[in-house]
Amino acid sequence: MNYTISDFYNTYKENLRLLCGKGGFSRRVGSVGILDYEFLPEISGKYRHYNFDEGQLVVSTLMYARDNPNLVADAIKDLINAGTCGLVIKDIFRIHIPDTILRYAEAKNYPVFVLETDNIYVEDIIFDVKTAIIRQSSAGNVERVLDAITTSLTNEQEVFSHAKLINPSFETQHKVYYIFQGDRMSRDSFADRLRRYIGSPLDIPEATLAPLGRGILYITTWEHKAFLKDTAIVEAIKEELDLPDASVGISSTHYYLGELGYSIREAMYAALISGEWGDNFVSFDDLGLLRMVFPLTGDKTMQDFSRGILSPIRDFDIENNGKLMETLAAWAGYGMSFPEAAKDLHQHENTLRYRMDKIAQITGLDFKKASDAQQLNMAYLIDYCKELKEKL
Numbered sequence: 001m002n003y004t005i006s007d008f009y010n011t012y013k014e015n016l017r018l019l020c021g022k023g024g025f026s027r028r029v030g031s032v033g034i035l036d037y038e039f040l041p042e043i044s045g046k047y048r049h050y051n052f053d054e055g056q057l058v059v060s061t062l063m064y065a066r067d068n069p070n071l072v073a074d075a076i077k078d079l080i081n082a083g084t085c086g087l088v089i090k091d092i093f094r095i096h097i098p099d100t101i102l103r104y105a106e107a108k109n110y111p112v113f114v115l116e117t118d119n120i121y122v123e124d125i126i127f128d129v130k131t132a133i134i135r136q137s138s139a140g141n142v143e144r145v146l147d148a149i150t151t152s153l154t155n156e157q158e159v160f161s162h163a164k165l166i167n168p169s170f171e172t173q174h175k176v177y178y179i180f181q182g183d184r185m186s187r188d189s190f191a192d193r194l195r196r197y198i199g200s201p202l203d204i205p206e207a208t209l210a211p212l213g214r215g216i217l218y219i220t221t222w223e224h225k226a227f228l229k230d231t232a233i234v235e236a237i238k239e240e241l242d243l244p245d246a247s248v249g250i251s252s253t254h255y256y257l258g259e260l261g262y263s264i265r266e267a268m269y270a271a272l273i274s275g276e277w278g279d280n281f282v283s284f285d286d287l288g289l290l291r292m293v294f295p296l297t298g299d300k301t302m303q304d305f306s307r308g309i310l311s312p313i314r315d316f317d318i319e320n321n322g323k324l325m326e327t328l329a330a331w332a333g334y335g336m337s338f339p340e341a342a343k344d345l346h347q348h349e350n351t352l353r354y355r356m357d358k359i360a361q362i363t364g365l366d367f368k369k370a371s372d373a374q375q376l377n378m379a380y381l382i383d384y385c386k387e388l389k390e391k392l
Helices: 005-015 071-081 099-107 122-136 139-151 156-166 187-197 230-240 257-277 290-296 300-320 324-333 338-345 349-363 370-389
Strands: 016-020 031-035 056-060 086-090 112-115 173-180 207-212 215-222 247-250 281-283
Touching: 005 016, 005 086, 005 112, 005 122, 016 099, 031 122, 056 122, 071 099, 139 156, 139 207, 139 257, 156 257, 173 230, 173 257, 187 207, 215 230, 215 257, 230 247, 230 281, 247 257, 257 281, 257 290, 257 370, 290 370, 300 324, 300 349, 300 370, 324 338, 324 349, 324 370, 338 349, 349 370
Parallel strands: 031 056, 056 086, 086 112, 247 281
Antiparallel strands: 016 112, 173 215, 173 247, 207 215
């Protein structure tokens, strides 16, 4: 994870005014420092050439220029040449910054901000930015936050707050893509994917790539922009991350960041089905009845319902090698269609009908009756989703 100028802006945007350089919002912030005495004329530039580093966010009151505002232009040019990523001015002395240097910085996509409050101190900014850099450089920490969002947090406002910890630049509308690997991803493997991600078309300030469970999450958010089609994003994910055979699941579109927990789980469920179906990707919106079943498979009432119907069928198979569960799975999996199920199992339709009649004798549920068929189908789907979720 990388902390960017956009992240900084989104943290302080209520108190910041951007003077120029919006095109540099994707710049990565590697460190933060103070511009204080380096450009004083009497020290003849002794420190100005090596006190600032590439990727450094510079904070200053411009006190050194209070008697000579022309010194600001030289400072900004030198900061740009040094490779720093932006300048934040606490405008205590109300120093005028020439339009010519602002146009120069704009052409260089170099962000210059003015802090428009007296309640935030330079030291606060330095502390906050250093903390954010450390936090976002730790993929493990991000994974822990994501784990909390998906497993333990139920309050949407808490989810919203945790999501902003992951990426302060997140907008509220979002979609989640889960790239399912099957095996837990090693740190080195994820680091390689992250290197590929950085600088790719997927790498925008409002998006995040993060490890979770046995796969990778790509969370993309937006406010007013037109959203890319799923096909284009999945193609980019597989190409840029070099995961051509990965199973990809896509959440529904959500319009509040506090629903991120739902979005992540939806994408993970869809990715499991993508792997089962062998599809390039599967959207949660296309899962039909599974959209309801997946989230509720852990519910005791659901489990008791499924177990009460399926246990006698499994017991019969153990004692008689009856292949009844295999038949029920194919019949339910193909939308209660005998022709499709028979084709998949390489059996005659009449054979499958005979087995389903045997299930009716065992369970009291006759597949020829609509209400009984629905119960058989639901019992199987609950069990099917439970087994799939155990792979995550």
